[in-house]
Amino acid sequence: DAKTTQPNSMESNEEEPVHLPCNHSTISGTDYIHWYRQLPSQGPEYVIHGLTSNVNNRMASLAIAEDRKSSTLILHRATLRDAAVYYCILRGSGSGGYQKVTFGTGTKLQVIP
């Protein structure tokens, strides 16, 4: 299965942009890149996903490298409510099948007031 690698933790100051990196060097051409975040004692929440092109939504932006071996989740202006564990996952036939959705340990983002 294609795997992702993320830093264990990151810090950001409130109201500053945050760039959360993810490496997925063994990604296959049919794998989508998904991002989720999890607040304490809650289930993960979908943030954004993409295949090749950069994506934007109301929560964040996803920048995908041209070779697709890495991606970056961008929070344009961090707030205290963005403090969470962020998971980057791959979903597709190259990752054990579209149904088999596996999560790593993610990046714990701390937002400093």
Add this chain to the structure above:
Amino acid sequence: SQTIHQWPATLVQPVGSPLSLECTVEGTSNPNLYWYRQAAGRGLQLLFYSVGIGQISSEVPQNLSASRPQDRQFILSSKKLLLSDSGFYLCAWSPHYNSPLHFGNGTRLTVT
């Protein structure tokens, strides 16, 4: 709109007792369904997934089983709980093979 219900929110069970956690999805049909477990301070471990009624795939050999008796109902069971079964159990669904997953609020299980 679609919603996912998972209960109970917390559960304390003695070792050797049975377990049944239920998850239901409303507002959609034929969803893909998932059970995950999260140990304290750890990532999510995929336990089971289902693409249809009676179709269950198991990811990790363990003391647990899953069933899907109805289209939008997913049940996680155990005949005899172990201490190692303690954790945060999450149910999730997705409309089709590549759409985002939507998680329930989870059940925190403590086996004593």
